[in-house]
Amino acid sequence: MTTGSVSPRRADTRRNHERILVAAAESLVRSDELSFNAIAKSAEVGVGTVYRHFPTPEALILAVYRREVTHLVDVVPALLEQYPPEEAFRAWTTDHLAHYMMTKRGLANALRTAAVSPSELPAKGFEAMIGAISALLQANVDAGTVRPGLDPETVLRGLGGLLYLDPAGDWRGQAAALADLLWQGLRRTCHCD
Numbered sequence: 001m002t003t004g005s006v007s008p009r010r011a012d013t014r015r016n017h018e019r020i021l022v023a024a025a026e027s028l029v030r031s032d033e034l035s036f037n038a039i040a041k042s043a044e045v046g047v048g049t050v051y052r053h054f055p056t057p058e059a060l061i062l063a064v065y066r067r068e069v070t071h072l073v074d075v076v077p078a079l080l081e082q083y084p085p086e087e088a089f090r091a092w093t094t095d096h097l098a099h100y101m102m103t104k105r106g107l108a109n110a111l112r113t114a115a116v117s118p119s120e121l122p123a124k125g126f127e128a129m130i131g132a133i134s135a136l137l138q139a140n141v142d143a144g145t146v147r148p149g150l151d152p153e154t155v156l157r158g159l160g161g162l163l164y165l166d167p168a169g170d171w172r173g174q175a176a177a178l179a180d181l182l183w184q185g186l187r188r189t190c191h192c193d
Contacts, residue, residue: 017053019043024064029102029167034060065125068100073128076135085139090179092136093159098175101162129156137186146186158182 023042027034034057040047054060075096079088133152140146161178165171 016043016045016049019045020050020053020060021064021067024060025068028064036060069125069128072096072100073132076132080135080139085136085143086145086183089136089140090176090183092132093162093179093182094172094175097159098162098165098171101159102165102167102171140186144188147188150186155182155186158185 020039020043023039024034026042027039036047036050036057039060040050043050050060054063072092076088076092079091082088083091130152133155137146137150137152137155141148141150159178159182162175165174
């Protein structure tokens with residue numbers, strides 16, 4: 001008979017899994033090469049634990065990619081609940097998307113060099129990102145802060161400049177400046193001088 005509680009071993013396994021993914025994502029900000037030894041050290045687990053969870057670098061790279069995209073999509077409703085739509089868009093851009101884009105630079109290179117076929121990549125990753133941006137844009141249209149009819153794919157392309165953030169520099173300031181620039185083009189009315 002089960003009591004509904006999670007066994008300590010399962011909870012520990014999930015915790016280790018997440019710590020490994022966080023360490024790998026942080027590693028991909030700096031490089032497109034993954035060192036299981038470095039990831040194990042950063043995650044404070046043994047290297048054998050990393051291999052048990054992810055038997056190949058490709059498996060780890062795909063898991064990081066899925067985790068990052070899922071987080072970007074799943075955080076949007078919480079941001080829209082917590083902030084007014086304009087602030088939710090800015091928080092998503094500067095606090096979430098900017099971090100993902102810095103990770104993605106190393107992740108993109110890792111995906112290219114890994115023996116990963118395009119069919120192994122989450123087929124709906126791009127569509128999920130477009131959905132997240134669409135939700136943010138619609139909330140802002142409803143609030144009257146941006147003009148209707150904006151193409152979410154175009155907005156995502158505009159945010160592509162976040163790929164060039166320097167993780168060792170003032171990336172938050174740079175992300176905020178890019179968000180401000182893009183916001184001027186999205187606004188419902190332009191107060192141009």
